[in-house]
Amino acid sequence: MNSQQYNISNNNFEQCIKCMICTVYCPVVPVNHDFPGPKQAGPDGERFRLKTPDFFDPTLKYCLNCKRCEVSCPSGVRIGDIIQAARIKYNRSKPKLRDMMLANTDIVGTMSTKLAPVVNATLKLSSVKKVMDAVLRIDHRRTFPQYASQTFESWYHQQAEAKQDSYQRHVSYFHGCYVNYNFPQLGKDLVKIMNAIGYGVHLLEHEKCCGVALISNGLISQAKKQALHNIKAIRQSVIENNRPVLATSSTCVFTLRDEYPHLLDIDNADVRQSTELATRFIFRLVESGEVKLAFKKDYHNRIAYHTPCHMEKLGWSIYSTSLLRMIPGVDCVMLNSQCCGIAGTYGFKKENYETSQGIGNPLFRQIQESHVSYVATDCETCKWQIEMSTPTRVMNPISILADALDVEATIALNGIKI
Known part of the structure; x- marks a missing residue:
């Protein structure tokens, strides 16, 4: 790559008025003094990085990409996007084995669910945690989520799929890795609610992980490949089948709607508004009077x-x-x-x-x-x-x-x- 490829920024860093509000709201700054803060890492750093990539600061890895800097910014600067885009463009460090394992949730989840009782028991052992800490640098104090013995997709195809076409209205469900491999009950709960209010629930064609972990761990080519696949499936649902796409994970839906265009340069404008969180979709139906909910009297x-x-x-x-x-x-x-x-x-x-x-x-x-x-x-x-x-x-x-x-x-x- 030559330096001419670094003379344009797609982000609005020049709108920064240097008020420092983003730094005040950043959750990392008070506890990790190695992180320079969103203003310096984002808009300030971008001015230098556009001159030469040698100004890239590896401490940008400490940014959570939580977007709280963007929420607080009075000028609407996409600070988090500036930082993440800089990591994508300028960081030359290759992902470690640990990073690839943590980011490839579909591969790890598929293997783990087949041996869920053994995997779950093994990940609780202090000896295993110490080895992972020493070899992979996955902290031994961290508790891992449990894996389910049956994936949500498997349950859906066996128990729910056959009756979904009998409903008059329909949605598609982007269930995500967590529901599929770790907690299928959440997906079952959504199907239960949507069926009760008259909606059939369908799965996207060969859904893949939204890619948020791939993006944060520097596996951008793979993230983009999976994102293109997901957008194609979402377009099929929304445009061809007239089914809006619902998710139960706030991060999945945020990634599908906002990270795809901002960080992966994937245009989703034609389906973005039809991709939303399930609670938002259900609330609007209830608020409009289109559907009604009845609740158990003994629930407290x-x-x-x-x-x-x-x-x-x-x-x-x-x-x-x-x-x-x-x-x-x-x-x-x-x-x-x-x-x-x-x-x-x-x-x-x-x-x-x-x-x-x-x-x-x-x-x-x-x-x-x-x-x-x-x-x-x-x-x-x-x-x-x-x-x-x-x-x-x-x-x-x-x-x-x-x-x-x-x-x-x-x-x-x-x-x-x-």
């Missing part, structure tokens, strides 16, 4: 809602919390919006573990002081982090809604005939 829980960072960027937490507040037996507590610190694969890495936990500590204290039955959140890695760091169980709002829903009464209210 005090639930705290944690806003994931990418949910904060989307601005969609209001939909999840509004759905929770529709349940008569729920006392919903809104936690202060704070980063949990895990940032996907970031918190698994030995060099990031202390930073990860330091970022999350204020949130962990707040949760324990709230005295709730559950924490609700729309991000699976936030769930892993909170459950590892507090004694409180974490549930996706969709699973809470499914638990509280009176299915038969909801079907009757909506006049659903199958």
Whole structure:
């Protein structure tokens, strides 16, 4: 590559007014002084990097890509995108074996589910954790998510697929790696809710991981290949089959909608608005009066809602919390919006573990002081982090809604005939 390839930036760094608000809101700065902060790493650094790539600072790897800098910026500068784009363009360090293992969730998940009991038991052993720490630099203090013995896709094809065409209205479901390999119950819960309000749920054709872990670990070619495949499948669903695409993961939907065009240069403008979080879709149906929900009379829980960072960027937490507040037996507590610190694969890495936990500590204290039955959140890695760091169980709002829903009464209210 010659220097002429570095003389243009696709990001709006010149709109930065140097107010430092992004640095104040950055969760990394207070706990990791090696990170220069979003202003210096983003807009300031971009001016130098455009002159020569030699100005690239490897400490940009400490950025979580949480986008809280962008949420706080009064000028609308895409600070997080500037930092991530710089890592993509200028970083010459090759991904380690550890990074490739953490990022390739489909490969690891496919292998792990086939031997789930053995894998789950092995990953709990302190001796195995110490070896992974020494050899792979995956911190021995980190708890791994459990793998399911049956994937969600397998369950869907065996138990649910046959009856989905009998409904009059239809959606497609981007389930993501977590639902498929770790927690199929969340996918089952979405199917249960959507069927109860008269929607058939379909899977995208050969869905692949959204690619967020590949992007953050520097595997950009693979991320782009998978993204192109997913966008093709989403277009088939939205444009050819007239089925909007729903997701239950805030990070998956954020990646599909915003990271594809901003970081991978993949145009998704024709399907972006038809790709959304399931709670947003369901809330709008209820709010418009198009569908009605009936709830169990004996369901009572005090639930705290944690806003994931990418949910904060989307601005969609209001939909999840509004759905929770529709349940008569729920006392919903809104936690202060704070980063949990895990940032996907970031918190698994030995060099990031202390930073990860330091970022999350204020949130962990707040949760324990709230005295709730559950924490609700729309991000699976936030769930892993909170459950590892507090004694409180974490549930996706969709699973809470499914638990509280009176299915038969909801079907009757909506006049659903199958």
